[in-house]
Amino acid sequence: MNGSLVIVGTGPGKAELMTPATQAALAEATDLVGYGPYLDRVPPTAGQCRHASDNRAELERARHALALAAAGRKVAVVSGGDPGVFAMAAAVFEAVERGDPAWRALDIRVEPGVTAMLAAAAEVGAPLGGDFCAISLSDNLKSWATIERRLKAAAEADFVIALYNPASKARPHQLGEAFALLRAVKAGETPVLLVRAAGSAEARVIATTLAEADAAQADMRTLIIVGASTTRRVGRWIYTPRGAKP
């Protein structure tokens, strides 16, 4: 098997936020596999085949990519942001685990990218300056009860919380429910940031508080950051100090 598979992330949006290593991996690939809008971010290379698929078909897409690599192609699987954060890298390794044992001998590697949480934080200052965690609100692959348990634990532990996948047409109520759960534990004045299209030319920030946060202002291109008890404003920026010692 002379094929290879690299899993890359195109970053949050702006071309400059795609790493040079990812750009090189994309230029060398014979085949690109990914969700259509992410493939559209990749500049065309002559002779390269593009295999666009539906956003939900992650395991199927991973198997297709592995089969192409096993057939000798140089495949790049394309995600947005970082490929290891709620994205395709885990799907590829799951497909390897469940699939043809010969896939374990393939040349597979992951190139990191700028994830939405980092791009969103940079739009407003340094809200992730202290301990933080990331939770996806999508219950497509895990139960809502699990998400609620993790939200409550993160709030009680006073982490800054980054919320990915806050809403979609199929899941319109979940962010509102998450805010209600967090309000039961955290102070109403806790800073909340709704950052849409972070790291792109269309970036938009809503800086509010947990008491006033409106779930209807988020969509599937929005990343939410809920502060810790130490997160605060200085001028027009929001930051979380690195230490909480007096």
Ligand SMILES: C[S@@+](CC[C@H](N)C(=O)[O-])C[C@H]1O[C@@H](n2cnc3c(N)ncnc32)[C@H](O)[C@@H]1O
């Ligand atoms: C399936 S996850 C993929 C995350 C991606 N792998 C990453 O590292 O950013 C999709 C979610 O990421 C967040 N997201 C992705 N790009 C974003 C951006 N430019 N601005 C704000 N949120 C973004 C949104 O919460 C969206 O619903």
